[in-house]
Every structure is written in C-alpha cells, then in structure tokens.
Amino acid sequence: MGQTIAAFIDKYGIGLYIPRVHITDIIEVLILTFLIYQIIIWIKNTKAWMLLRGIIVLAGFILLAAIFKMHTILFIARNSLTVMATAAIVVFQPELRRALEKLGEKQFLTSVVPFEQNREIRFSEETREDIIRACFAMGKVKTGALIVVEQAIRLTEYESTGIQMDCLVSSQVLINIFEHNTPLHDGAIIVRGDRIVSATCYLPLSDNMGISKDLGTRHRAAVGMSEVSDALVITVSEETGAVSVAQGGELTRSINEAELRVKLEEVQHKSSETNRIKAMWKGWRKHAKKNN
Known part of the structure; x- marks a missing residue:
C-alpha cells in the first residue's frame, strides 16, 4: 500500500514537495506553540500590549518610508533598532521578570525535577x-x-x-x-x-x-x-x-x-502533591545509593 502511494506521487506529483515529518518536528511545533501562546497571554495582560501597538504603528511608518524611498527615515530606523530594543528591555524589565517567574511556576517543571527538596510548605x-x-x-x-x-x-x-x-x-x-x-x-x-x-x-x-x-x-x-x-x-x-x-x-x-x-x-493539596514527589525522589535516591 505504501509503495503504491509512493509510486503515485512519483508519477503524478512532479514538482510537489512533501516534507518528511519526524517526531522531533512534532515536538518542536508543540514547544513553539506553547511559547507563542505564553507570549501572547503575557502581552495581553501587561503594558507590553501598548508597546506592541506602538511597534505596529512604527512598522507601518517604516513600511511607507520603504515604499516611497524615504532614505533618511530608513537610515534612522536601521541605526535606531538596537537602541530601541535595549530601551524596551529596560522599560519593561518588571514585566519580563514576571513572565519568566510565571514560566518557572508551571507545575510540569516540579513534576519532572524536584526543586528545593528540603522546603516544607504544607500547613495543617x-x-x-x-x-x-x-x-x-x-x-x-x-x-x-x-x-x-x-x-x-x-x-x-x-x-x-x-x-x-x-x-x-x-x-x-x-x-x-x-x-x-x-x-x-x-x-x-x-x-x-x-x-x-x-x-x-x-x-x-x-x-x-x-x-x-x-x-x-x-x-x-x-x-x-x-x-x-x-x-x-x-x-x-x-x-x-x-x-x-x-x-x-x-x-x-x-x-x-x-x-x-x-x-x-x-x-494544601498542591503542597501535598509537591511533598509527595519530593518524598518519592528522596526514596529513589536512597535506594540507588544502597544498590551502588
């Protein structure tokens, strides 16, 4: 069946590019989708939305300058790009810090790597x-x-x-x-x-x-x-x-x-789950040391 499909494509699909999809490609698409989604949510909930609107307006002016061959404006835009990017990072440093902190809070990280094993955060x-x-x-x-x-x-x-x-x-x-x-x-x-x-x-x-x-x-x-x-x-x-x-x-x-x-x-339940994972990890390490 697979050979028949391949023969059909070779015969009638001249010039048609069909890429081979590997498992790593699927994982890469999922990672990029997650990161883009998180960036969109971050932009929506912070002052970065105003920055994005400003960038869109500025890009519109630069596009018009490129269409009408306004060389002075294009020269200023090319030489100001690095400075503007640095200024944006400085101005929005609190929002960037919050975004990284929120990314670090995702529960799938704590389920894979048991950070800070000695911390007890559960209350009675x-x-x-x-x-x-x-x-x-x-x-x-x-x-x-x-x-x-x-x-x-x-x-x-x-x-x-x-x-x-x-x-x-x-x-x-x-x-x-x-x-x-x-x-x-x-x-x-x-x-x-x-x-x-x-x-x-x-x-x-x-x-x-x-x-x-x-x-x-x-x-x-x-x-x-x-x-x-x-x-x-x-x-x-x-x-x-x-x-x-x-x-x-x-x-x-x-x-x-x-x-x-x-x-x-x-x-309480979140803390209990975290402590349970820590206990499992600690027990696994003790078992591994004992066997070694």
Whole structure:
C-alpha cells in the first residue's frame, strides 16, 4: 500500500514537495506553540500590549518610508533598532521578570525535577481553620487585614521589609496583630507553613488599570503580590469587612467561609502533591545509593 502511494506521487506529483515529518518536528511545533501562546497571554495582560501597538504603528511608518524611498527615515530606523530594543528591555524589565517567574511556576517543571527538596510548605488543617476564623471575625468588626500565604516561591525579599516573627498561626494572634493602633497592624503578614514569619511587610502594588477604583491600597497590594509570586493573598476590607482573595494576578472579592476554605485547600493539596514527589525522589535516591 505504501509503495503504491509512493509510486503515485512519483508519477503524478512532479514538482510537489512533501516534507518528511519526524517526531522531533512534532515536538518542536508543540514547544513553539506553547511559547507563542505564553507570549501572547503575557502581552495581553501587561503594558507590553501598548508597546506592541506602538511597534505596529512604527512598522507601518517604516513600511511607507520603504515604499516611497524615504532614505533618511530608513537610515534612522536601521541605526535606531538596537537602541530601541535595549530601551524596551529596560522599560519593561518588571514585566519580563514576571513572565519568566510565571514560566518557572508551571507545575510540569516540579513534576519532572524536584526543586528545593528540603522546603516544607504544607500547613495543617488547624492553621487553615484559624486563618478562616480570624478573617471573618475581623470582617465582622471591619478590621483591615492582609495575609500572605507562601507557596513554592520563597518571599524572603518581602519578608525582610517587615518585623521578623516566629510564632504559630492562631486566630487570636492574627486578630491581635491587625487590631487598630497596635504596633504590627499596618502592612502584611507572611505565613510560611504553620508559622507567621514576618509582620508589617511592604508588598508591591499592582499597576493593573483594570482593578476597580473603589478598592484601596490593601487590595492593590494583594493583587501586586499575587502577580510577582504564587502566593495566596487574603485581604479583609476595613471599609466593608468583606474578605477577598488574590491569586495569579486575579482578585476574587467578597467570598464566604466555604469559598475561602476551598482556596486554602487547593494550596494544601498542591503542597501535598509537591511533598509527595519530593518524598518519592528522596526514596529513589536512597535506594540507588544502597544498590551502588
């Protein structure tokens, strides 16, 4: 059958180029498709979209200059290309950094290579319930709060902006920290595992223009923190008492206890899966050393 098809192509397909497709070609197309898709999503969600629009307009002018033989404009464009590319990298350095961080957060990487084997990021059910209890207790009396639940990305640089702590998470401690006119109430706390590691931390503010104007600095800081890390950030509004959650640059407003519990359980399950992979890898290494 294959020889018949080949003979037919040789006889009637003169001049027709049919490339041979190998498995590596398919893998290459899939990789390029994934990278192009990620670049498009990144461009859509950052100020790079404005840069792309500017580049398209500039390319249109250069195309007109080429059509009408405007040699001076073409000369300037050729000699400015390198400078403009460097300037774009400098101006959009934060967005480029976020894009690389998001690429590094993809879960298929952690499933293949168990990075940072010694880090324990899972928190207990008691910690989860204490966070929920404290958030809605503060919401009832309209006490503002900002709680960052750390995941895979270690938040050392933001931890150092606050006051170092080392205490177990409990609803009473959380309520006391964010009580009005107390030394630690201003800023965010960072929760790592079952412990509060820092308070009064400064978080990066999001420059997302799509955030509602009726939200204050606390919510903008929560979104900003979720943009530069994989942390789950919980906010309690001082004006309305509503509890909101920011993750992956998206803010979910006015959630109830059940919804917050689901969000925290997702973090627990993700951490548990990561730790399970680490344990399997560690056991495999011990077994390999024993056999050697």
